[in-house]
Amino acid sequence: MIKKLKNFYLFRHMDEAKLARLEDISNIVEYKKGTILFFEGDEAKNMIVLLDGILQVYKTDQKGNKVILHHFFPVDVIAEIVNLEHMRYPASAEFETDGRALIINYELFEKEFLKDPEVSFAFIKSLSKKIKYLENVIATNMVMNSTARVAKFICEHGHEISDLKKSHIAADLNMTPETLSRILKKLSTLGLIEKKKDEIIILDKEGLETFYL
Amino acid sequence: MIKKLKNFYLFRHMDEAKLARLEDISNIVEYKKGTILFFEGDEAKNMIVLLDGILQVYKTDQKGNKVILHHFFPVDVIAEIVNLEHMRYPASAEFETDGRALIINYELFEKEFLKDPEVSFAFIKSLSKKIKYLENVIATNMVMNSTARVAKFICEHGHEISDLKKSHIAADLNMTPETLSRILKKLSTLGLIEKKKDEIIILDKEGLETFYL
C-alpha cells in the first residue's frame, strides 16, 4: 500500500523503518466522486497526500459560482501551507473522480520528519511547485481574457478535449459554456481551428498563440 | 550594513562567520524610484533580498495595462522560486520608491547555505508566506468584485488612504480611477463611509465587511 509512496519525491529517500513509522501515523481513506475533501475555512489537523483520483480545488464567489483554482493529480501533497501555517483552508476541494488519500497526522509528521534535510528540501520543492502553479492561475485568469484562455487551453490540452465535456472545460476555464461555445465558433470562423465531431483540430497554432503570448 | 539582516528571519540564526561569508557572495545595490528591478521573462542568477523601499510586482496584459500582483516591503526575499526552479521571472518588478536590495549569488548560496536545516526551514516559511500572499491575490482579484475590493481595502488600509493618490489606489486594486471614484461615492451614499478632504472615515465597518466576507 504505502509502497506507492516510494515513487513520490517527498518520501523517496526514506528507509523502511521511516516508511513504517509514516504508516503508523497515517491512514488511507477512500472517497467517492463528488465528495468534499475539505471546505474553505475548515481547520486542518492532518496533512493530505492524494494517492488516486482527481481533486478539484475551488473558491466560491458572492454569487455562489465556483472559481476553479487547481486540479491535483496523484501523487501530490495537498495544501501543505495550511499545515505549516496552522491556518484554515483557503479554498474547498472536491473529488472529481473516485479517489484515495493518505491522511497523515501533521503534528507528528512535523516533529519526526520535517527536520530531516531531505524531507525539508523536498518540501521546498513541493511548495515552489505550488507557487508556480498559483502564478500560472494568476497569469491565466487575471491577465488573460476568455479568448486567450481558450486559445491557451487548446494549444496546451488539444488532445484532452475529446474526453471532456464542453461544460467541464468551460468550468475549468472559469467561463460559461455559452461563452466557450461562442469563442470556439469565432476561432473556427477565423480559420484557426476546425470543429469536428468530438474533436478540435488546430489549423494554425501560431495564430492561436497570438491571443495569449 | 549586513547587520540589518540579523533582524530577518532567514538570517537570524547565522553566526558572524556565516554572515561574513554571505556578505562575500553578495552585494548591495541602490535603486531610484521607478527603476525596473527585473522584467517578466528575465533569467535570474541572483537571489534578491529587499532591504529598503517598496517594490511593486506586476504583469502586463494584452492591452498593455499593468496587473499589480504584489507589493514587497523590507525585509523580504523576492521571487525565490525563480532561483529554486531555475525559471524565468513570471512578472516584472519596479521600485515604487527609492530602495536598496541585497543581491546574493544564488548558486553559492544554495551550495553553502540552503542545506542548513535552519535556513531551509526558514526558506519553507518564506515560501509558505508567499503562497498565502498569492492565495490572497487570487481571493481578492478573482473572486471579489470591484466594490468588495474597495471595501476590503478601506477596512484594511483605511489610514494609508490619506497618503496615497486615488489613482495609485485604483491601480493597486486593479481598477480604473473612475471606477474607484464611483464606488467611493456609492459607499458614501450608503452611509458606510464619509469622504472628507484627503481622508476617508469609516462610519460602518460591519456594513463594509458585508461586501467581502
Added chain:
DNA sequence: CAATTTCATTGACCAATATCAAGAATAATT
C-alpha cells in the same frame, strides 16, 4: 428505434467595468 434526458448552440438581453471626453477640484508654481 422511439422516447427521454443531457448537453451544446444560438439569440436577446443585462450587468459590470473600461474607455473617452469634459468639467470640477485641488495642488503647485510664478
Added chain:
DNA sequence: AATTATTCTTGATATTGGTCAATGAAATTG
C-alpha cells in the same frame, strides 16, 4: 493671488462576458 498643471469626478458610450430562454443535437434508456 493668479496661473497652470495635476488629479478627481461625472456623464456618455463601448466592451466583455454572464443570464435566461429556446432550439437543436447527442447520448442514454426502455
